[in-house]
Structures are given as structure tokens and as C-alpha cells.
Amino acid sequence: MMKNNADVVIIGAGINGCALAYELSKRGKDVIVLDRRHIAAGATGRCGAGIRQQWSTKENAILAKKSVEIFENLSNELNYDIGFRQGGYLIAIHDENDMQQAKKNVEMQKSIGLDVRIIDADEIKEIVPILEPKGMEAIGATFCPTDGHADPFKTAYGYAMAAIKQGARFYKFTEVKKIRVKDNEIKSVVTDRGEIKTGVVVNAAGAWSKQVAKMAGIELPNKPVRKEALVTEPIKRIFDAMVISFRHGIYFSQMEEGQILGGIPSPEEKTGYHTEPTFSFLQRMAYMLGKYAPVLKSINVMRQWTGYYDVTPDALPILGKTSIEGFIQCNGFSGHGFMISPMVARLLAQLINDEKLDLPIERLSINRFKGKVFKEKSVVG
Ligand SMILES: Cc1cc2nc3c(=O)[nH]c(=O)nc-3n(C[C@H](O)[C@H](O)[C@H](O)COP(=O)(O)OP(=O)(O)OC[C@H]3O[C@@H](n4cnc5c(N)ncnc54)[C@H](O)[C@@H]3O)c2cc1C
Secondary structure, three states: OOOOEOOEEEEOOOHHHHHHHHHHHHOOOOEEEEOOOOOOOOHHHHOOOEEOOOOOOHHHHHHHHHHHHHHHHHHHHHOOOOOOEOOOEEEEEOOHHHHHHHHHHHHHHHHOOOOOEEEEHHHHHHHOOOOOHHHHOOOEEEEEOOOEEOOHHHHHHHHHHHHHHOOOEEEOOOOEEEEEEEOOEEEEEEEOOEEEEOOEEEEOOHHHHHHHHHHOOOOOOOEEEEEEEEEEOOOOOOOOOEEEOOOOOOEEEEOOOOOEEEEOOOOOOOEOOOOOOOHHHHHHHHHHHHHHOHHHOOOOEEEEEEEEEEEOOOOOOEEEOOOOEOEEEEEOOEOOOOOOHHHHHHHHHHHHOOOOOOOOOHHHOHHHHHOOOOOOOOOOO
16 A cells, blocks of 8 residues: 655655655655656666766766765665776867866866876876777876766665665655645645655656656756667676767776676767667767777677666756745756766755755756856766
8 A cells, every 4th residue: 555645755766766765764754756667767777877076067076076975985874785986987088179178177176176187198098908099089088086886776776775774665666647736835746556645746757857847837948868878798807997088979888797888879869758779879889989999899799778868958957946835856967867866865855854955056956047057068978
């Protein structure tokens, strides 16, 4: 039997819904998480597992840095190994224009205390020996050794299990159909299994957040965009860093078990709910991977898949309150909702629990779209 009331109802059991359920239940809140499928069924279970603090906007960089501080101890905190490791992110610099932007980024990143530096082509090869700087068309790179990876499935499940121990309830295969609002306040959530009375609803529905927001009469600018990724056969462990290029859109790294996991924007990439994988993605990825690391030219691809980015006009998330009392946004994560989830969850739990926030989040509220928006530049695709 489904419980019919809660302090907070979270819609979506992706990494953000699970992490928030943990932070809220830790604070004694009675929490229900609803998902029409299961834990990590959305973008979370399809993600590249990367955790990067090297961003061009201070908002993303601080959220990621604070999240890394949480990730560093998260396996202990959740009593569950989330597979966190810090092999760094190596971001290609292709020409003088890139170099100018990289210098600006590094200056800002250093100002918030990040250990990051610009390296030359020789050092690229020292850090990832299989890379070919000429093939990459790289004159250098930025490198941050505390960037890294964690397992998105294990992280989401780790958070969910810890939340359940603290009293949170997860109802899977339960779809939210309506949000009841009266006198501008949240009253309840109607699902295909019954109604739950609550004063607080969190919209953590990933690429479906726009539809969920509409249920409460709120318009979000988010768009779902299909992204593709692949994983190869496992090979001997060769490198630890994630390699990325904003110009070529490619990212790849070697997983714990030896596989290469990566992606690149497909020539057929489109907005909307399209799940079909494309051959042109495979071709482009194979071509670019071969240029970056010629030794990987003959590696076998085991699997490719698709998922959605929940993209906002400035590639920054939408967090916090709306004009409807009790309706909280936790979406619009574009391509980086996994890496910032620990800090996002902490901040939203503080907001919902009327605590002082560790960081201000007003600049990430939905109200920012009324004015001029400044787009995050450090995005792939
Ligand atoms: C190919 C790819 C690679 C990526 N690589 C990275 C990376 O390296 N690092 C990184 O940080 N991020 C990456 N991302 C982005 C990251 O995966 C997402 O930003 C993050 O997982 C979003 O998590 P979420 O919890 O907000 O949403 P989701 O994981 O999408 O979860 C939303 C959930 O809401 C549920 N839902 C929707 N509507 C309803 C409804 N009406 N009722 C009930 N439930 C509903 C869905 O079933 C889903 O489970 C990548 C994404 C993709 C697709």
C-alpha cells in the first residue's frame, strides 16, 4: 500500500532525486520518491560517469568543487562503495583562441581554490601515454588531478539505500499524472497508484521536467536532447584521466574494469524524445578516437546507447523555489547533473528545511530567464 502523505514528494529517482531523498531524510523529513520506472532509469543510468570541476562559470565550478569534497568521503558516508576515483580531466586546447579562454577559466578556477594547470603537448603524453597531440590537433591542455569518476548506478543506489534506512520511501513504477495546486500552494500529487498529500514537491524529473512543471502551471525552458555513448571491450589498464575536447565534442576515459567509455555529438543529434542509436555516431566516434589515440583504432565496441540531456538556455541547472509555494525545481542539468548532484542535494535540503544555505542559489533560480543569460562555455556538444 502506498502511503498517502509526506512532508516532501520528489518526482524522479535519478541521481538528483536519490541524493536529495538522502539529505532530506537525514534531516528528519518524511520523504517519498516517485519514479514511473526505477532508480537510475533516466539519464543517470546512461551517463559518462565523469566528475569535472573545470567549468567556465563560477556557479558550475563551485557546485562541482563542493561536490567533489562530498564525493571524496561518500563511500564511507553511505557505507557503500560508489567507485569514486580521481584520475583527473585533461581538456584539449587547440589554438590561441582556446588558450585565451583556458587562461581565463584557469584563473577563475584557481581563485576558488582548484588545483588546475595548463600543460604542453609533452605533458599530455606523460599523463595519457596513448594520446597523439598532433592527431588531437592540440597545442596543450588544462589538467585538474582531482577531477575523476564514480559509478552512477552505485552512487544512485547508495544514496537511495541510505535514504531508505533513514525512513524515506521509494515507489517505483509509479507515474505522476497531476500536481494539485490551490491558492498558489502545492496540495498533493496524483499518481497512477493514488494521491499523496504534501506541501512540498520537488521536480527532479530530468528530461521530463518540463511536463512535470506544467502540471503545476510553471513553464520551464528545458529541452530534451538525445546524446549517444559507447563502451568497448576491456583492455589492459593504460590511463586514469578523462580526455575531452570542447571543439571536437569528444570525451573518453578508461573504466575501472578496463573498457573505454565515451561519446561525441552525433551528426544526427536532435531535440525531442528520440531513443534510436545512430550508425553515424559510431563512425564519428571511431574516427575521432583513432585520431586522439591511434592505438585504440582496432578496439571492439561492445555496446552503444542513447540518453537525454535536459538542456537549459545557459547550460546551468534550474534550482530552488518558484512562484508556486512549495514547488521546488531540481532539473535542467544539461550534460553534468551527475557530478554536481551531491552539493545540489545538500543545498536544496537546506532550502526545504529552512536552514542557512552553504552557497547562494538565487542565480540558478528560474527567474534568471527573465533577464540576459550568460552561457556556460565549457560544454561538450
Ligand atoms: C550519454 C550521456 C552522458 C553523460 N555524461 C555525464 C557525465 O560524464 N557526467 C555528468 O555529471 N553528467 C553526465 N550526463 C548528464 C547526467 O546523466 C544527468 O544530468 C543526470 O543523470 C540527471 O539526473 P537526474 O536525477 O536529474 O535525472 P534522471 O536521471 O533523468 O532521472 C529523472 C527520473 O524522473 C523519472 N520521471 C520522469 N517523469 C516522471 C513522472 N511523470 N512520474 C514519475 N517519474 C518520472 C524518470 O523515469 C527518471 O528516472 C550524461 C548524460 C548522458 C545522456
